[in-house]
Amino acid sequence: MHAEPFEYARAESISHAVRLLEEIEDSQLLAGGQALIPLLKKRKVAPGTLIDISGIDELHGIAQTDSGVRIGALSTHKEITSSDLLDDLVPVLPAAIAKISGGIQVHNVATIGGNIARAHPAYDYPGALRASEARIHIVGPDGEQIVPAAEFFCGACKTCLEESQLVTAVAIDDWKQKRCGGYAKKKEPASGGSVIGIATDLLFEDADSSRVSEARIAANGFQAHAVRITAAEEALRGRRITPETIESAASAAGDDRDTDAILDNKKASADYREALLGPYVRRSLQKAISN
Ligand SMILES: Cc1cc2nc3c(=O)[nH]c(=O)nc-3n(C[C@H](O)[C@H](O)[C@H](O)COP(=O)(O)OP(=O)(O)OC[C@H]3O[C@@H](n4cnc5c(N)ncnc54)[C@H](O)[C@@H]3O)c2cc1C
Structure with missing residues (x-):
């Protein structure tokens, strides 16, 4: 089966992505495409426009912060499993993500943001983020919101994300303990x-x-x-x-x-x-x- 025809827009920044989500009715974000493209091809979803966020620099990178670590929403499974910083500060996360199926093709392109926004019950990130008491950074028309993982996931394929919001990062504290x-x-x-x-x-x-x-x-x-x-x-x-x-x-x-x-x-x-x-x-x- 082929996807229904759709329009394509490329977001240049987080604020541009939010603006596009607000302006274009019936639009959906595209990150690594590893969940969305199969759903499009099976015609389980048929958005009028895909907003590609994969080129937004601000969403990339895994960096140490004053309180711990910030993982950009476009960080791939490969980047997470090969991060020495995460291995040191929050070892449960790379340990869980190493168990994601699909092989290197999926690990090279699929993202933490796409995984948690999809929130499938069989996915591996949500448990690791609940165990590490992660916080999810979300940006939308009303600015930034920071939501504990415990409140972000609220059902099978359901999150607290509202219309025109996107996940920008995941933050995890360094407890400075063994x-x-x-x-x-x-x-x-x-x-x-x-x-x-x-x-x-x-x-x-x-x-x-x-x-x-x-x-x-x-x-x-x-x-x-x-x-x-x-x-x-x-x-x-x-x-x-x-x-x-x-x-x-x-x-x-x-x-x-x-x-x-x-x-x-x-x-x-x-x-x-x-x-x-x-x-x-x-x-x-x-x-x-x-x-
Ligand atoms: C063969 C195969 C095997 C897999 N096995 C596993 C597995 O064992 N465990 C596992 O956990 N996962 C598995 N996955 C899922 C995969 O790991 C990805 O996490 C998943 O595809 C979503 O990430 P993505 O970047 O591809 O998102 P996309 O497919 O681009 O997007 C997924 C959804 O999230 C939305 N979205 C994307 N980014 C954002 C954002 N920043 N903010 C808000 N919404 C956003 C999109 O609009 C879409 O609705 C598998 C996938 C494949 C193809």
């Missing part, structure tokens, strides 16, 4: 997306300590949008990381689940996803401490 991160993903064989993907971000009391001061664990693919697994987090907080505490976190993982909210679709049943939760929390913790 930190480790890991990601364990059960791939859906056909799409390569997450049946479940568990992101773990651990902070330790001091550089030599194995005592966890803060544990943040989030799941992709478990519910309509990424959720924190708070029962597993509580099982670790204030405790030393040992095989026993990892085991108790894995066993506790399902304690505060909302059974009715677990995804149940043709990719995997709710029962299957529920059965995977504990084992993948265990695996994610093991990966985090071995990284």
